[in-house]
Amino acid sequence: MKVMVDLCVIPIGVGVSLSEYIVACQKIIRQAGLSHEMHAYGTNVEGEWDDVFAAIKRCHETVHAMGAPRITTTLKLGTRVDRTQTLADKVASVREKL
Numbered sequence: 001m002k003v004m005v006d007l008c009v010i011p012i013g014v015g016v017s018l019s020e021y022i023v024a025c026q027k028i029i030r031q032a033g034l035s036h037e038m039h040a041y042g043t044n045v046e047g048e049w050d051d052v053f054a055a056i057k058r059c060h061e062t063v064h065a066m067g068a069p070r071i072t073t074t075l076k077l078g079t080r081v082d083r084t085q086t087l088a089d090k091v092a093s094v095r096e097k098l
Contacts, residue, residue, distance in 0.1 A: 003049045004087060006076040008042035009059050011068035021066060025059040032058075037087060042074070044087050049079075 011021045026043070029036045032055040034047040045052055056073070063071055 001049045001079055001081070002046065002084070003052050004044065004046045004078050004090075005052055005056075006042055006044050006074075007056060007059075008074045009056075009063060010072045010074075011063050011066075012070035012072060014066075014068050021063050021068065024062050024066060028058045028062060029055050035087065046087050 007025075009021070009025055011018060014021070022038075026036075026038060029043065029045055032047070032051055034045050034052060034055060036043050036045045045055070056075075060071055060073070
């Protein structure tokens, strides 16, 4: 099943600059071959359910290995089985109506 996820991984106990952790997770998502788009407060990711959640797990494992004692992650996710729709399709639909 395809899934679209809005992902925000937040390491706790590592200071205020989080860019090195974001870079690590972005690399994991890229290496997984998942379609994604980073935004100011997270990343939209789309792909097969198991692939997306395996990448999220790897993000957690990697961020912990980088020294973060705690991580809090927020996820918003959606699935659709009536038709195929991408992240770009969703954005284009709204932009066309503006």
